[in-house]
Amino acid sequence: MGVIEKELYTIDPVKETTETLVHYVNVSKSYGDVRVLKNLNLEVKKGEKLGLIGPSGSGKTTIIRMLMTLEKPTSGFIKFEDEYLWHKENKKGQLVEADEKHLRKMRTNIGMVFQHFNLFPHMTILRNVMEAPVRVLGLPKEEAKERSVEMLTKVGLRDHLDKYPEQLSGGQKQRVAIARAVVMQPKVMLFDEVTSALDPELVGEVLEVIRELANETDMAMILVTHEMDFAKEISDRIVFLHDGKIEEEGTPNEIFENPRSLRLQNFLKRFLRQ
Amino acid sequence: MTWSWDFAVEIFPVIASALWLVLAVTFGAYLVAVVFGLVLTFLRRTKYKLITYITNGFIEFVRSTPPLIQLFFVYFALPTVGISLDKYTAGILTLGIHYSTYLAEVYRSGIDAVPIGQWEAAKAMNFSKVQTWFRVILPQAIPPVIPMMGNYLIVLFKETPLLMAIGVHEFLQEAKLIGAAHFKYLEAYTIVGLLFLLLSYPSALLINYLEKRSKMKKVRG
Ligand SMILES: Nc1ncnc2c1ncn2[C@@H]1O[C@H](COP(=O)(O)OP(=O)(O)O)[C@@H](O)[C@H]1O
Ligand SMILES: [Mg+2]
Numbered sequence: 001m002g003v004i005e006k007e008l009y010t011i012d013p014v015k016e017t018t019e020t021l022v023h024y025v026n027v028s029k030s031y032g033d034v035r036v037l038k039n040l041n042l043e044v045k046k047g048e049k050l051g052l053i054g055p056s057g058s059g060k061t062t063i064i065r066m067l068m069t070l071e072k073p074t075s076g077f078i079k080f081e082d083e084y085l086w087h088k089e090n091k092k093g094q095l096v097e098a099d100e101k102h103l104r105k106m107r108t109n110i111g112m113v114f115q116h117f118n119l120f121p122h123m124t125i126l127r128n129v130m131e132a133p134v135r136v137l138g139l140p141k142e143e144a145k146e147r148s149v150e151m152l153t154k155v156g157l158r159d160h161l162d163k164y165p166e167q168l169s170g171g172q173k174q175r176v177a178i179a180r181a182v183v184m185q186p187k188v189m190l191f192d193e194v195t196s197a198l199d200p201e202l203v204g205e206v207l208e209v210i211r212e213l214a215n216e217t218d219m220a221m222i223l224v225t226h227e228m229d230f231a232k233e234i235s236d237r238i239v240f241l242h243d244g245k246i247e248e249e250g251t252p253n254e255i256f257e258n259p260r261s262l263r264l265q266n267f268l269k270r271f272l273r274q
Numbered sequence: 275m276t277w278s279w280d281f282a283v284e285i286f287p288v289i290a291s292a293l294w295l296v297l298a299v300t301f302g303a304y305l306v307a308v309v310f311g312l313v314l315t316f317l318r319r320t321k322y323k324l325i326t327y328i329t330n331g332f333i334e335f336v337r338s339t340p341p342l343i344q345l346f347f348v349y350f351a352l353p354t355v356g357i358s359l360d361k362y363t364a365g366i367l368t369l370g371i372h373y374s375t376y377l378a379e380v381y382r383s384g385i386d387a388v389p390i391g392q393w394e395a396a397k398a399m400n401f402s403k404v405q406t407w408f409r410v411i412l413p414q415a416i417p418p419v420i421p422m423m424g425n426y427l428i429v430l431f432k433e434t435p436l437l438m439a440i441g442v443h444e445f446l447q448e449a450k451l452i453g454a455a456h457f458k459y460l461e462a463y464t465i466v467g468l469l470f471l472l473l474s475y476p477s478a479l480l481i482n483y484l485e486k487r488s489k490m491k492k493v494r495g
Contacts, residue, residue, distance in 0.1 A: 070394055100403070107400040118395035122413045131409065132399040180399070 020079075021046045021188060021220050022067060027076035029062050029244075036062055038244045040076070044188065047218040051231035051252070054241030055267060060224040063241075064190040067222070068112045069103050080106055108136075111181035112190040115197050117173045119165040119180070125152065126161040129180045137184065151179040155209050171202030175209050182213065188220040189213075195227060203227070210234070228271050232256050240264050282461040289448045289465050296444050299366055300431045306370025307430065308423070311377030315385070316407075318378070333375045341372045342436055349440045365437040373430050380422045384415035421485035428477050432470060445469055 022044040029037040037059045044050050052060045065071040066078060069085065078085040087095045088102045098106075120128050126148060133144035152158060155175040165173055174194055181189060191210065195203040207230050214221060214234045225231050231238060231252070238255040240248045240263075248255065248264050259265045317329040336344070349364040359367065388411055396406040416423075435446040449462035 068394075068398055070397060104400060104402070107397070110398075112398040114391060114395065114398075116391055118389075118391035118398075120392070120395065120410060120414075132401065135405050135409065136400045136402075184399070 019045045021048070021081060023079040024063070025077045025079060027066065027073045027078060029059075029066065029071065030074045036244050037073075040244075040246065042239065042246065044220055044222060046187070047220050049214050049221045049223065049234055049236045051235035051238040052222060052224045052241060053226075053228070053231060053238060053255075053267075054247075058241040059244045060241055061192055064112065064192055064222055064224060067188070068110055068190055069107055080109060108184070109187040110190065111184055111186035111188070113174070113177050113181055113192070113194045115193045117165070117170075117177045117197075119173055119176055121165050124162050124164060125157060125168070125176050128165070128176055129183050132180070132184055148179070148183055151183045152176070154212075155179045156205070169202060170198045171205045174198065174206045178206075178209055178213070182217075182219075186219065188222065191221065191223045191225070193224050193226065195225070226271070228256070228268070240267070242267075277460060278458070281456070281458060282465065285452050285462060286465055288452060289445055289462065290469060292443055292445050292448050293469070295442070296431075296434050299362065299369070299434055299437060299442070299444065300427070302362075302366040303369035303373065304427050304430055306366060307373035307377050307426070310371055310374035311381060314374055314378040315381040333378060336372055336375045341368065341433060342439060344368050344372060345436060345440060361437070361440045361442050364440060365442055369430060369433060369436070373426055376426055377423065380419050380426070381415065383422075384419040385411060387418065388414045418488055421481050421488065424477070424481040424484065428474050428481070431474065431477075435466075 020043055022042075024040050024042040027037060027040040027042075028035060036057075040059075040063065042063070052063065054060055062071060066073050067085070072086060077087065083106065084095065084098070085103075085106050086098050088098045090096045120131070123131060126145070129148040129152060130141075130144050133139045133147060134141060137144075139147070149158070149161065152161060155178060157172060157175055157179070160168065160172065165176070168176065177194075194210075195206050198206065207227065210221075210223075211230075211234055213219070221234075223231060223235065232255075233252075235252050238250060238252055239246055240255060240259075240261075242263050248259065248261050255264070256268065259268055314329055314333060318326050318333070320326060345365065345368045348359065348368045349361060352359065352364075392410055392414065393406065396410040401410065434444050437444055438447040438450070441447075445466045449459075449466045453459035453462040
């Protein structure tokens with residue numbers, strides 16, 4: 001991808017306000033010949049809790065992975081506040097592909113929790129959480145430790161600081177993963193089906209931690225989940241995705257009590273039946 | 275000609291006196307192999323295709339030519355283009371670089387076994403490339419391949435007699451000199467074999483032990 005003329009990207013299809021944190025503008029993503037996201041336009045406001053629902057394969061994971069810079073959009077732009085995630089302006093004011101330095105700067109705003117935890121198995125719980133504050137934020141060890149212990153206390157793992165991930169249950173691991181991401185104080189947290197790898201009896205403790213986080217902080221959240229009750233409870237807005245496109249969006253009430261599209265109605269029916 | 279115990283006992287210390295030299299060359303070359311192998315590992319993974327091609331070509335080339343020829347090349351041919359190395363440096367560098375190509379492969383198998391989720395978590399935590407390699411990936415990639423790395427240390431050790439060819443007085447060279455001086459080769463070469471056995475076998479046992487232990491760890495984990 002070469003230089004992109006400015007006129008091409010200043011025409012934003014959705015009206016932006018200063019409240020906008022993340023803005024997907026005409027974003028498409030293909031794997032080979034398969035287009036898994038089709039001209040996505042999606043805005044997330046500062047502090048907004050956005051629920052992302054939809055059948056498996058509809059592109060939910062791809063949407064948040066592109067924001068975490070794990071996956072590069074095939075076309076379109078992702079704006080983060082005043083800047084572009086995957087592009088930066090060169091000296092002539094043209095948009096060019098972002099380099100690693102720009103991506104690293106942008107990533108400081110974004111945190112992610114994965115379905116399979118992805119904790120660092122060779123580090124203790126405390127070090128899992130502390131490592132990035134020390135190495136990436138450059139905090140003094142003592143301060144990073146204080147912050148990390150505080151975070152781990154919050155997620156109920158004060159007594160497990162010196163254990164290794166393999167010694168914890170799935171629910172505990174996921175709570176560490178949440179602490180590890182939140183300790184970096186990102187502006188938006190991404191959750192990708194964070195309870196779907198857990199035994200059913202461990203789901204509650206993780207949801208409880210996210211619920212508290214949602215209530216206490218002004219971080220924005222994008223929550224991909226199949227826990228419909230939970231999504232309904234904590235989201236300010238729900239987006240229903242189908243086949244790489246936004247099929248319907250609205251308040252939790254609109255989505256769950258008054259679904260307009262047939263697809264959403266069927267999707268919800270299937271979930272209620274389960 | 276029969277075996278003479280007296281002669282064997284007399285010459286044993288002379289041949290064994292090369293021990294420190296042999297160990298120094300072995301560990302020196304191994305250090306080169308360990309470090310340069312890591313460099314090769316990084317080079318073949320850069321995003322610049324050309325560097326990857328050149329690195330892979332270099333690795334293929336080094337592996338498919340005999341170390342003895344490489345040794346001659348470095349010691350006898352390089353001086354003609356103005357690069358003169360003493361025999362120890364030449365020996366250590368040649369053996370080290372030769373084995374670095376094998377260690378690069380060992381590292382690769384270790385790195386490939388680290389789940390992709392670890393790279394992604396490192397990125398999500400915003401680690402730099404260097405931090406990702408040295409704090410996240412390598413600490414997980416190396417421990418499981420330590421036994422394999424140890425095997426190459428032993429193989430490298432057993433290659434040190436090659437250096438006789440450029441006049442390094444390792445075990446075999448010492449034995450040859452003694453054998454020639456007294457026209458008695460049986461004792462001298464037997465002792466050389468014995469020395470290699472004495473050093474290699476315990477090392478092999480140690481590596482076996484490490485291998486078992488790392489397997490046990492995996493079962494636990
Ligand atoms: N790395 C990949 N290579 C090829 N296809 C992929 C890859 N990742 C995702 N896909 C495809 O993209 C589509 C959307 O995937 P995903 O975003 O994971 O959906 P969801 O999270 O909603 O289940 C799926 O059809 C999936 O098979
Ligand atoms: Mg998914």
